[in-house]
Amino acid sequence: MTRTEYWNDPKAPKPNTLIPASNLLVVREDGAILLQRRRDTGQWALPGGVQDIGESPAQCAARECEEETGIIAEVTGLLGVYSPPGHVVAYSDGEIRQAYEVTFIGKPVGGEPTINDEADGVRWVHPRDLDALDIHISMRNQIGDYLSGEYPHME
Numbered sequence: 001m002t003r004t005e006y007w008n009d010p011k012a013p014k015p016n017t018l019i020p021a022s023n024l025l026v027v028r029e030d031g032a033i034l035l036q037r038r039r040d041t042g043q044w045a046l047p048g049g050v051q052d053i054g055e056s057p058a059q060c061a062a063r064e065c066e067e068e069t070g071i072i073a074e075v076t077g078l079l080g081v082y083s084p085p086g087h088v089v090a091y092s093d094g095e096i097r098q099a100y101e102v103t104f105i106g107k108p109v110g111g112e113p114t115i116n117d118e119a120d121g122v123r124w125v126h127p128r129d130l131d132a133l134d135i136h137i138s139m140r141n142q143i144g145d146y147l148s149g150e151y152p153h154m155e
Contacts, residue, residue: 001092003040007137008086015088015098022061023048023103025146026073028124033143034108035133036069037121044121044133046142047071048101057102065106069122070114073106079146080153087138103142105151 006012023046026034035044047068051060058075065073080103087099113122125133127147135143145153 001040003038003092004090005041005136005138006086006088006090008084009088012086012088013090013096015096017095017097018083018100019097020051020057020060021049021099021101022051022057022064023079023101023142024061024065024073024075024106025079025103025142026065026071026106026108027146028108030126032124032126033130033146034065034069034071034073034113035123035125035135036119039118039120041136042134043139044125044135045139046103047119048103058104061102061104062106066111068116068118070111070116071108071122072110074109075104075106077105078152079103079105079142080151080155082138082142082153082155084138084155099138101138101142105146 047065049064083100
C-alpha cells in the first residue's frame with residue numbers, strides 16, 4: 001500500500017478517518033536518536049504506528065518500536081500529542097487520515113537495529129546529522145520539540 005503525506009496543502013484530499021497512533025523517540029546515552037527509513041515513503045521517521053485495542057498509547061509506542069526497529073525501549077516521558085488538521089495522510093486503499101499521534105520519549109534497554117517489512121533502514125542518528133536525512137516535516141517538528149526542550153507539546 002502506498003502512502004502520500006500532505007502538510008498544510010490546500011490540494012490535500014479531505015480526511016475520512018482519525019485513528020490513534022503512537023510514536024517513540026528513543027534516545028541513547030550519547031544523545032543519538034533512533035530512526036527508521038519507511039519502505040512506503042522512503043523517508044526517515046520515528047518508529048510508531050496504530051494503537052491496538054487492549055493496549056495503552058505507551059504500550060503501543062514500545063511495541064511498534066520493537067516491531068519496526070528491533071530495539072526494545074522503555075517509555076520515560078511524554079513528548080506530546082500531534083494532530084494538526086493540516087497533516088493529512090492518504091493511502092492507496094482510499095483511507096485518508098488526519099494524523100493523530102501521541103509521541104513518547106524513551107531509552108533503549110535491549111535489541112539491535114534490524115530492518116523488516118516496514119523499514120529498509122534502521123539507525124542511530126546524532127542530532128548534528130539530522131539535516132542530511134530526508135525526514136518529513138511532521139517528524140522534524142517532533143524531533144525539534146525534543147531537542148529544544150519545548151514539551152509536552154499539545155496540538
